[in-house]
Amino acid sequence: MRSLSQTTDWNEEEVKVLMKSTYYSQRKDINKGTDMKTLTEEWPFLFQESGMEVHFKDLTGIPLKETFLNSIDRKGSRLLNFMKNVCATKNKRVLQTVTKLQVLRGQTNGCSEDVKDMILLLLSYFDEKEELLLHYVEETSLAKDVELENLPVTPCIIVCGPSCYAAVRFMLSVDRQIANDDITTFITAVCLMFGSYYCFNIHYPSELASVLEFLQRCFFVINPEKGTKVAEKKNKKRVPVNPRVFTLISDLSDHEWRETL
Structure with missing residues (x-):
């Protein structure tokens, strides 16, 4: 995917298949706190429309x-x-x-x-x-x-x-x-x-x-029904x-x- 991202003629469906098959590895890197600069280099399609679509749907349904x-x-x-x-x-x-x-x-x-x-x-x-x-x-x-x-x-x-x-x-x-x-x-x-x-x-x-x-x-x-994504404030x-x-x-x-x- 890193190589594909350097080209201008990558196939969207191929990217979606690759993103889906590497979802576990993406989550592993994200959940262990990998910095954003490294994520953009290692998973460039995660920040493109087609790639994030796949990841977001796998994550949230x-x-x-x-x-x-x-x-x-x-x-x-x-x-x-x-x-x-x-x-x-x-x-x-x-x-x-x-x-x-x-x-x-x-x-x-x-x-x-x-x-x-x-x-x-x-x-x-x-x-x-x-x-x-x-x-x-x-x-x-x-x-x-x-x-x-x-x-x-x-x-x-x-x-x-x-x-x-x-x-x-x-x-x-x-x-x-x-x-x-x-x-x-x-x-x-x-x-x-x-x-x-x-x-x-x-x-x-x-x-x-x-x-x-x-x-x-x-x-x-x-x-x-419960929980929030708002940053928690003390008291x-x-x-x-x-x-x-x-x-x-x-x-x-x-x-x-x-x-x-």
Whole structure:
């Protein structure tokens, strides 16, 4: 696989078979705490869409991108409608973001644009730190140009452009290492970012806990009855479901029920 990754004509199905057959060895390296730089060298396809898809499904039983896209089709427009027409009337930061997105988005349409809106509105709604999720660099930046010390330790999407809407491409950073420097769509970037938390045993940072758990439960359909991926804080009681996430899910369901009356 290391040799294949150096070529430009590798076969995706062959990579999937190789990834599946070496899953045990991948988990062994990850679970013993192998550093991210070594993992990117030893298992380069683990950070590519096709390779992570295989690993994530073997690990969780869930097809990563397929589940996300299906959820976007069923829930995406309803969430955006609720955010723009209900939350914006009650939350000043959400209203400011809605106004800003109308300018940034312009006349562009499509699923990927909706996902960008959704992520930025969720960050506003939960008042969480965008800079831990999205790191902006110059449009022409290469991996070697990114100042690694300015990146968060947790998985991060590097946006090559002035905004998500004007980006020419995206990169994935994990543990301040550029794990993938050529991601062509924002949807793929989101899936790789989210998948990294599970594949590499990483806790959600408390500053992004609500956004990530909302994505986890509503769009990646991972709903454990107990336990949480949020980094534990001393003297703070753990709860099975983030109450802020539960409130948004409940308010959204209530709004949809009212709409059908």
